Amino acid sequence: MEQRSVTLPNNLRVLLHRMPSMATVSVCFYVLSGARDESPNQAGAAHMLEHMLFRGSEAFSEEDIRRAMRETGSDMNAFTAWEGTCIYARMLPEYFGSLFPVLADMVRHPKLNAADYEVERSVVQEELARQLDEPRSVMLHELHRLSFDDRIGGILIGSKEQIRDLELQELRAFHRSHYVPDNTLVIITGAYEEKQIDEALTSLEDWRPGADGLLSEAVRQKRSMGGSIAGPEKRTSKLMAPLFRKGAGIWGWRLPPLQGADHYAAHLLCTLLGDDNTLGSRFETVLVRARIAEQANAVYTSFSGGGMLKIYGTFPAEQEEKVQGIVMDELRRLHEGKGNPGELRRAKNKIKTQLAVDASTTDSRMISMAQAWLPGREMVPLQEVLERIDALTDRQLTKLAGRLLAEPPFRVIAGPPEHAKLS
Template sequence: MSRTRRSSFPAARRGVPSPGLARAAGGTARAVTRTLSDDPLGGTVRRTVLPSGLRVLTEAIPAMRSVSFGIWVAVGSRDETGPQAGAAHFLEHLLFKGTNKRSALEISSEIEAVGGETNAFTTKEYTCYYARVLDEDLPLAIDVMCDLVADSVLAAADVETERGVILEEIAMHDDEPGDEVHDLFARAVYGDHPLGRLISGTEETVTPMTRRQIQSFYRRRYTAPQIVIAAAGNLDHAAVVKLVRQALRGTPLDTDAAAPAAHRPATPAVRTKPAATLVEPKETEQAHVILGCPGIDRTDERRFALGVLNNVLGGGMSSRLFQEIREQRGLAYSVYSYASQYADSGLFAVYAGCAPGKVDEVLDLTRAELQRVAATGITEAELARGKGMSKGSFVLGLEDTGSRMSRLAKGELLYGNLMPVDELLARVDAVTLDDVNGLAADLLARPMSLAVVGPFDESAFAAR
């Protein structure tokens, strides 16, 4: 891995109380609230750190009639040991199965009765539980979501029921080669490191997992300083904070911490393997291939240049790879590049789905294009188009309360700051041709790993 340049936002800029929570007379911690921004493209953003260390961020958008409310926990599949693989995802399922106040049916019916929706997802570095409701129903959503995250009972019968559901989910995933190849590629790069494992775990790890193990994971990992609550829409920040405090009163998250947590630590430290080729033999009509390498982490200053480079290479219908492989030669229906970024690592890769007999040609063309860009870079016209795509996709992605809520939470949980929209757009505008070409020369010259799902065996790619 190459050396990276990291952001160094001062604590005051990030809105992080320093050196810790404010304390009233007698040393009692009290909540600290700050206004982070009055964004012309959105509403007023405020942040409160509760005495427990739990953080609440809101964006008030009076023109909306809905609110998206999310509880984000800084725990994902990379925080599991080998025998625990799948615990974070298992827990995500179980929290909807009932609390000391509500049954599973009551959790879903109370929100659905007002036309709202709830869901959750687990990633490699965080877990999110969210609801979207009419603004007048926000108090209900806060009470239900805080209840299920803070006070789930994890009944033994529910553990067994959800075990079966998760095993079916794993089997369903195995029947989707277009999804499976992404997990295979992560394993090719990261090997046995948690970033290389399936978020869902495997049949071998999920089957023997006990309620006691899940309960221990729950109480050790779901602590107030590791939780960010975010809401966006027609709301009042003080009212949201009050409702959150009421909903959490008397639960394990109602504590008095010494200080709030920093943004997400990288645990365990990342390890990447030498370039590898992994093949999953499967009798499919289409072969699925991913060619790529370790990328950059999410705080690397070159991430804005990476966004531009990705757009030029495989980020849309005008990209080099799409034009060369699909439009000009008709070798694949789907071809694109992508970048994944974690706390201390990342991936850059190209995916293509094509007829098995065309895999060699697709890989040759992909390698040739990556080598060409690494050697000669991109053009001024491509730079302008790539920057326009980055800015447009970001701003257009803020058209609903859910995306705005996610932006608040990810900024706080993953970066420790919320970069204003105008500043982010300015950072993209500031990317130069030298920035992109320098990154391309470094990134695209790295040894490439290959993942293939299709009617092949490993010997077919032994020399590649």
């Protein structure tokens, strides 16, 4: 596997992974600004802009973009996160030369006209409505509201009022400020030829940097973790609504910045407790198979300036205290070094297997390269990631579990109106 990184004179960073055995090429423009970087007047702009990119650019109309995808059988999509926005495509190698300019112009020169904007505003309002009909999504929004007092304490795509009030001029301003080469990461994976890469990168050399130099670092340094930690009396919220047909809970802990080994230890801890695939995890044994909870899993989300570890479960109404007690007992067992000697090895193998699966297609490899680059702003080859995971020790998990036990979690408890209550 051939991996390398390039930085152009305009500070555009490019990560390359040539995979000759693959049948496709994938490319993404990962803008290092997301919903968290919006000003008060721009709430919802990052996600709205993601939608508007597909409405056409200076050189390519919306129909041109659709036709290019349709006639080549290629895939194109995008997503917005708190600290990044990604637009990406997967194609056969022979179409890279014609599709890369389309993707680049969508990112650099979107039309952003008023008629398209009104259509997309309605589309995003419908997307928000779907989120507010999904119990876990509603609970996650509430957890963020409890845990953070800056933009990250709101809804990532914006509230109904924020989407309604967002002006097109603010969308244009967000694009002008953040969609610049020194705030963008380009990743290309798959069966490309070096000549194709040379031509693609040459076409980006006239992309002008942001006015503040290396913008992404300035953005990163201005980020905080949303103010001070709330007191215990403000850490709990209950939601009672017909939407919640059964009991559920989310427990969340804010963590300081985790880099290097500590960053990987947080993901390992979640896998050990129970990620989205809980097979063989502690939560599967003590909660799901014990028929105390229907599901329970843990996930770590990394932010600049810190991160958050979240545990989510569904269970019979009024059982939240029992479930939380078992969760805390498992953290104490980890902190005390109690556990099966083989479970750490199995959790490591599970993560490494998933990374290997991610490397088996060009699009998933492209996204995993971005995820590996973001914590330390460095290119980390797949083999090095695997070695870092192998090097993790029980002591690192013990230390992390101790951080979680040091203070009570933020928690959101939900259930149907006639059952949900707090003790």
